[in-house]
Amino acid sequence: MKVTYFPGCTLKNKAKDLDLYAYKSAEALGVTLEEIEDWQCCGGVFTTANDEVATKLSSVRALKYAVDKNQPLVTVCSACHNVIKQTNHAVQTNSQFADKVNRYMADGSYNGEAEVYHYLEMLRDLVGFDKLKESVVNSLKGKKIAAYYGCLLLRPNSVMRMDDPENPTIMEDFIKALGADAVVYAKRNECCGGYISAESPETAKKNSQAIINNAKAQGAEMIITACPLCKYNLVNNGADIPVVYFTELLAEALGVKEDTNE
């Protein structure tokens, strides 16, 4: 299976491992990630304002690229995923917006035809957690792992439609598929602070610590995340248990982690 892949800015720099593990793991599962040739940064956050057009064009172009390739569009970074899915939804539901963005398209208009998957959704819906389970070579049995969703993966639910926004299970099912124990804790869908680290690091610190403490109190020995900013905030604000990208865990379980590091 081939899918169109939108890596995003951070995955080409500070979160290179998130990207590399994603490639290798996908390959091990029979999926080829085909990177969009001239992708542009999504902008990191989706502007909810009705009248913003230019900031959403890069997403529309990525979506159009996937449609032209007749492939689903897959992202790994929670932020890119959120921006692209929200943009897609805006094109689908707001005809005025669709009209405006299409004035900036070169060949053919885009009308919301693309299917956007987060890498986790790809594992669940296109690969299947059962198949993933079969492909595991290094079972993570016995590890108590807490999934950290943050805000971007799940909300707004009316657009993201990934999982139950208050009681998500996709990452827990992922952890279980790798053979580990999933630790459920209430703060897994609370915000770490995100970009507020630039404005008020104290806020990010308070939120991140509450999340880490909650996960630890419920027995977690490790936290996985899909978002570079989440990882940064958690690690930077006193996480005393490992915080890793879910793709790293995946690569480890699939036995492709070492190749990556070579």
Place this chain on the structure above:
Amino acid sequence: MQVNEYKPLIVAFCCNWCSYAGADLAGNNRLAYPADVKIIRVPCSCRVNPMFILRAFQRGADGVIICGCHPGDCHYTSGNYYTRRRMAALFSMLDFLGIERERTRVEWVSAAEGAKFAATMNDFVEKVTALGENKRLEDLRCKK
């Protein structure tokens, strides 16, 4: 003083339970409206067949108004919803045929709204009078 002042012919269909009672209440309270309005009593506004309205226009009516219970208050639970949808379709067709939108109307008048009934009729007559005679659908053979 103007001689042969133009008087429109208005047919009003009123449902028995709300609007006809509303018209009675307007009478009880002596709330005047033009004599051009002639009321036909029907059990429910949903009894009004679009044929009746076409017939009225064919026979020279200048305006037709249908009054029923407020949405949700229909004596027969859902009749006025049918009215609303049927008349929306009919009125757009009439519009297409060149009968001005102002000549047709659906209004919700409850049994307690005598004042609203009179005000509605006054307003409707005024609008139709301003449009003048309906010639579009009138069957000339029906002319005296």
Place this chain on the structure above:
Amino acid sequence: MQRVGVFVCWCGSNIAGTVDVKAVAEALKSEPGVVFSTDYQYMCSQAGQDMIKNAVKEHNLTGIVVCSCSPRMHEATFRKTAAAAGLNPYMVEIANIREQCSWVHKDMLSGTEKAIILGKAAVAKVNLNAPLTPGESPVTKRALVIGGGIAGIQTALDIADAGFPVDIVEKKPTIGGKMAQLDKTFPTLDCAACILTPKMVDVAQNDKIRIFSYSEVTDVQGFVGNFDVTIKKNARYVKEDICTGCGACVDKCPMKRIPNEFNLGMDNRPAIYIPFAQAVPKVATIDPNACNMLKNGKCGLCAKVCTAGAIDYTQKDEYIEEKYGAIVVATGFNPISMDKFDEFAYSQSKDVITSLEFERLTNAAGPSAGKLLRPSDGEHPHTIVFVQCVGSRCESCAEKGKEYCSKICCMYTAKHAMLTRDKYPDTEVYVFYIDVRTPGKNFDEFYRRAVEEYGVKYVKGMVGKITPEGKKLKVQASDLLANKQLHIDADLVVLAAAIEPDKSARPLATMLTASMDTNDFFTEAHPKLRPVESPTAGVFLSGACQGPKDIPETVSQAGAAASKVIGLLAKDKLTGNPCVAGSNELICNGCSSCANVCPYGAISYEDKEFRMPDRTTKVRRIAVVNPAVCQGCGACTVTCPSGAMDLKGFANLQIMAEVDAICK
């Protein structure tokens, strides 16, 4: 063509003041069919009515037009007059020249002109009138109550009290409903069981009442006075008439780890069980999904210990057909699922419970024998947070929750908070509310007492997130009045879950052709004036199936529904409204459009043989209107594409004739 008499009333000066009545009478004389026309000061007076009667005889009148006040005023009067003169009462038409003419127009000229036109319209209509006779149908003098909660119980008792037999169909193994699960009742705080169980015993002992427990209604045919109902009695694998309810089987059953529905899964029951000590009927029931004997033929212990020999593993579902004159729906409510509200961590912590679970937790017969203990570790909670409006008052298009106010939560939460503070004064109790709604007798006083005498802390605001951490529940909430965000470490959180109609209501409504709103509450015939009747004749509503209700309201509505049923069953025959729809079978093509718009389910279809011109026969599907059910709204007449459907008394031709008369 009729022989029409026209009678123009002066109504003193009420009409004659603005309308030249003589001119009206004169003008109408020349209308087709009119053979007599006159005017009189007061047509409705005895003298006026006699004048009509004499004219009928003298001029052989077959139709009457009275130009007078509104038909809503005196139509009935003049119909009686016509009947007294030997005419069919439906051969009378009224031209409303008072309320809709003389009283609203000032000018004599235009008033008279309009009165003449209205008179002409009435004449045109009466010319097409046909004599109408209201249909009659017999009444089966037995009522069916669907649902055996407090609503159904009260309705059944009241109907039986009037001497009519009643059957209660209850899908659970016992009657009692939600009220049997409650601990205390507001605002008096008497114990629910103490006031409910005597009523349940009354039902059991009343020889007019039969209880079909563990049963459901599977089919309803017929119409008001004549319903044919099929009741499915689910196999309970225990012979009801033999079982003594001794409970020996319950003690011996080895399958003891089945979640106990009656305690909302907070403890376990065996595979053979009696829901609670005061159950009616007090008969054991075997859960076929849990019983080893029924699943794989191994065990049979209960049969061995049953000295009465009541256990019957071979029992089958049984179908009973019965006739009823009236049906009362009392299917009640359930709290909504908390699945979609996991910001309150209901699925994550045993110590986040719903209010109904709280009732069981504080009930002396509940899983903790009435001691308020945390479900997770059995410890006494010191800080309790109540959250109101969980799932109530949500936006209509919201993906979770209900749009309406569940009505009972404010009061039961005040009750829970007060009882907790009363029994355990060392407990801190917070109630988070959006609004406190207490419109009921002694309700606001009750709520104020909770605050002022019992020290319950009411906080205006909502809880946003609950985080179970260790043994605590970290509650993050708004205090809107203080403009603060609160963080409370609670031991127990109680969610006032919205209530919704029982899931059985929707299929039942389809069977009954009773209408429902978008929330699956049954709609009443009129929201103010006919609150306990369904728009479908012969179907009545009792309790929370019609909308959220507390116990006092439910009981009064149950009594009201019973009195309506009694009023119906007391009649030997039902007289219908003759102005009903009828389908011309020669034109009808059986397309079903009419049945789709009929709010009463009055239209059915049958295959009928028609003789064709070439002497062959052909079977065609045609619509048939049941005149006992039709209410005469006319929705079907307009929707009929072939024009087969017409309404008696307001026929297409009659209304068309009125239009023509007005537009001449």
Place this chain on the structure above:
Amino acid sequence: MNNKYLQEEIVRISGVNVSKCMRCGKCSATCPAYDEMEYHPHQFVNMVENGEIEPLLNSESLYKCLSCFACIDRCPRGVQPAKVVEAVRLTAIRKQGNNHLKADDIPAIIDDETPQQLLVSAFRKYTK
């Protein structure tokens, strides 16, 4: 620019019907940045409804919202307070010279680990 005009602007940009709010306060109950804010999410909704936009435009609260959308998902009435905050913030920073984050501020913010995402997002939220 009068309040009415600003109010309509906010409603237009955000697409939010503020009159749907029933004053339950769940948005503020769930807000992770509550303590940092001078005006809280429910006040944003309420003040926009009342046309009190200027105090909001000048408030630091605009830059404390995390855009985590918890208030949007948990509001029982579908009001979407975060969109209101965003609309007010945009109204403030779209005016020339009102950028909240300056390039000169960056060295103080970043360290070796700072992901690009942080700066990109912050710039999108705080500048125009």
